[in-house]
Amino acid sequence: MGFRFFVAWKLDRREITMRIVHTDRVRDLVESLFRRAATDLPVDVESALLRAGDAEKGEMGRAILGELVENERIARREGIPICQDCGLAVLFMEVGQEVCFEGPGLMSAIDEGVRRAYVGGFLRKMSVQDPLYERKNTGDNTPAIVHSTIVPGEGLKLIAVPRGMGSENASGIEMLRPGDGEEGVVRSVLQTVGRLGANACPPLVVGVGIGANFEGAPLLAKRALLRSLGSRNPDPRYADLELRLLGQVNDLGIGPAGYGGTVTAMDVHVEFAPTHLAGLPVAVNLSCHACRHAEGSI
Numbered sequence: 001m002g003f004r005f006f007v008a009w010k011l012d013r014r015e016i017t018m019r020i021v022h023t024d025r026v027r028d029l030v031e032s033l034f035r036r037a038a039t040d041l042p043v044d045v046e047s048a049l050l051r052a053g054d055a056e057k058g059e060m061g062r063a064i065l066g067e068l069v070e071n072e073r074i075a076r077r078e079g080i081p082i083c084q085d086c087g088l089a090v091l092f093m094e095v096g097q098e099v100c101f102e103g104p105g106l107m108s109a110i111d112e113g114v115r116r117a118y119v120g121g122f123l124r125k126m127s128v129q130d131p132l133y134e135r136k137n138t139g140d141n142t143p144a145i146v147h148s149t150i151v152p153g154e155g156l157k158l159i160a161v162p163r164g165m166g167s168e169n170a171s172g173i174e175m176l177r178p179g180d181g182e183e184g185v186v187r188s189v190l191q192t193v194g195r196l197g198a199n200a201c202p203p204l205v206v207g208v209g210i211g212a213n214f215e216g217a218p219l220l221a222k223r224a225l226l227r228s229l230g231s232r233n234p235d236p237r238y239a240d241l242e243l244r245l246l247g248q249v250n251d252l253g254i255g256p257a258g259y260g261g262t263v264t265a266m267d268v269h270v271e272f273a274p275t276h277l278a279g280l281p282v283a284v285n286l287s288c289h290a291c292r293h294a295e296g297s298i
Contacts, residue, residue: 018100019154021298023109026101026156029296030113030144033160034089035121037294038081041072045205045291048229048266052203052256061261065203068256068289082290083201086123087162089114089144092226098154107146115140126165147219156298159226167204167286170196173218176280185210185282186245192284193249193265198258201288205229206249206268209283211275221285224269226293231269238270245270256289 046069053065075082091110103109118125118141127142128135172192176184189208197204209220232239245268255261266289275281 023103027109027113031116033294034117037160037292044229052263056263058261061256064256085164087164090161091146092159093148094151094157096153096155111142114144159295161293167200170200171285173283188282200286203263204265205287205291207285208270211273217281217283220271221283224271225287227269229267
């Protein structure tokens with residue numbers, strides 16, 4: 001159990017309080033979240049699918065969307081995976097600066113949670129140890145891909161994100177020049193979606209990351225997928241850009257499952273960060289209709 005204790009030294013004449021969290025609790029939460037993410041679609045995503053069914057003008061598209069909704073409901077009811085591609089185990093972790101871990105190593109505990117979820121939950125293992133030559137399956141979907149940030153406080157927040165490769169293979173990054181501006185960003189997003197978006201099991205959720213650098217922009221794009229569908233960026237300029245991109249992506253006509261239609265994307269989310277004065281990185285991370293993720297805290 002987590003609890004507070006007083007450290008036996010002072011800093012700037014103040015006593016420091018820390019909260020201890022045993023890594024077994026992290027392990028158990030990781031297992032629970034990946035099991036839930038694989039079988040239980042978030043409420044906002046299911047609602048977006050229903051809205052897409054109402055908005056789709058094509059008869060085939062409406063039929064496909066109805067089947068997708070039924071698939072999600074069966075998965076939840078039966079406790080079986082939404083998709084046969086149970087994805088790589090991606091974990092976003094926000095660690096309060098007043099948290100101290102005890103027990104087995106944190107990364108080992110996270111991998112053990114993933115192992116228990118995928119082996120014990122009978123989820124398909126998608127991870128191979130050597131990406132180029134032997135490509136031998138690790139057998140338990142480890143190691144996890146962990147993105148951690150330190151935040152104020154004594155909380156610990158985890159978001160489990162199973163990421164299938166159909167969506168990842170359709171994603172991309174482009175290092176634009178500052179002079180390319182908004183039109184360059186729009187062009188880059190539309191080219192990325194138009195190139196392989198039909199293979200990513202639309203209707204899509206499109207995450208766009210603008211700024212940072214070569215590794216930062218894709219992470220912004222992936223984080224953008226975790227926002228509640230229908231939410232807008234708090235900066236009105238980027239909120240307008242999201243709506244513009246959503247309209248133009250849907251004008252591509254790719255449609256549900258790539259068979260044509262008026263709903264190619266359920267939403268487009270844009271996240272941005274400071275960047276170098278000579279650069280304008282733009283990354284696009286696509287998610288299939290099952291934008292799987294599950295969140296929990298300790």
